[in-house]
Amino acid sequence: MNAKQQDIISMFDNIAESYDLANRVMSCGADITWRKKACHLAFKNLSKESLSNLTIADIACGTGDMIIHWQKNAKLHSLQIQKIIGLDPSEKMLEVAKKKLPEVDFIQCEATLLPLEDSSCDILSIAYGIRNVIERQKALKEFARICKKGGILVILEFTKCENPGLLEKIMGFYTKNILPFIGGAISRNYEAYKYLPDSIEEFLTAKKLCEELENEGFIPLYTKAFLANVCTLFVAKKQ
Numbered sequence: 001m002n003a004k005q006q007d008i009i010s011m012f013d014n015i016a017e018s019y020d021l022a023n024r025v026m027s028c029g030a031d032i033t034w035r036k037k038a039c040h041l042a043f044k045n046l047s048k049e050s051l052s053n054l055t056i057a058d059i060a061c062g063t064g065d066m067i068i069h070w071q072k073n074a075k076l077h078s079l080q081i082q083k084i085i086g087l088d089p090s091e092k093m094l095e096v097a098k099k100k101l102p103e104v105d106f107i108q109c110e111a112t113l114l115p116l117e118d119s120s121c122d123i124l125s126i127a128y129g130i131r132n133v134i135e136r137q138k139a140l141k142e143f144a145r146i147c148k149k150g151g152i153l154v155i156l157e158f159t160k161c162e163n164p165g166l167l168e169k170i171m172g173f174y175t176k177n178i179l180p181f182i183g184g185a186i187s188r189n190y191e192a193y194k195y196l197p198d199s200i201e202e203f204l205t206a207k208k209l210c211e212e213l214e215n216e217g218f219i220p221l222y223t224k225a226f227l228a229n230v231c232t233l234f235v236a237k238k239q
Helices: 003-027 030-044 065-076 091-100 136-146 166-187 190-202 206-215
Strands: 054-059 081-088 105-108 121-127 147-158 218-226 231-238
Touching (some): 003 030, 054 136, 121 136, 136 147, 136 206, 147 206, 206 218, 206 231
Antiparallel strands (some): 147 231
16 A cells, blocks of 8 residues: 555544544534535436436545435435445544444445446445545546446545635635644644645646546536635536
8 A cells, every 4th residue: 555545544543533523613514515415416417217226335435424415315305225335444434434324334445446346336425535545546447447327426525726816815724724723623633634735735626637537437517616616516427
C-alpha cells in the first residue's frame, strides 16, 4: 500500500469515534441536505427495472452515514433495496458503522481494489472519499467495472474553486483557519482537520473531475456546487 494512503487511513482510524459529531457541527447539518439530494437524483435517473431490484455499494462509507440516507430515501420513494454494502479501508470507521447498522454488510478494502463482481451494482456512492484516494484513476476504473450499464455513480466531495470570488474567499478562510480548530477540539486531533483544507487545495476542480468521469465511461447528469462552491454533488450514469 502507498505510504501516504496508509497515513490517511490511520488518520481516519484516530478520529472515528468523533467523526459524526464533527461533521454535523462543522457543516451545521447542511451535509444532510446534500446527501438527501444525492439519493433523490440517483433514484430519479435509474430505470424502472433497476429500481425494483436495487444493489447499492457505498465506497469509503466511513461510519455509515450515506447508507442511512440510502435506506431512508428508499423508503420515502417506496423502493426496496435488495442489497447494500459498505466498503472502507479504515477498521475503526467500520467498527462505528457496524454498531449503527448491524444489519448491513461491511467490507474493509481500498477503493482501488473492490471485492465485487463486474456489473453488479445499480448505484455506487462515495461521499467525501474520492479526495482521499491517492490512486484516484485506479479507483474510478474500479467504479466503472462494478457499475451496471445505466447504473448511477454519486460523488459528494469538496472541490477546488478555480476563480474564487469574495464569498468563496471567505469560505476558504473559514475552512483553512477556523475549521481545523473546531474539528480539532471535537476530535482532539488538530492535524486530522488541518488535513482537510490542505487536501481540498490539492484536489481537482469540479470540471476536471467531470472530465475524469467521462474518460471512464460515466456521463455526468448533474453537477451542483454548494457552500460557496466548496462542496460539489456529482451524479453520473454508466454508458
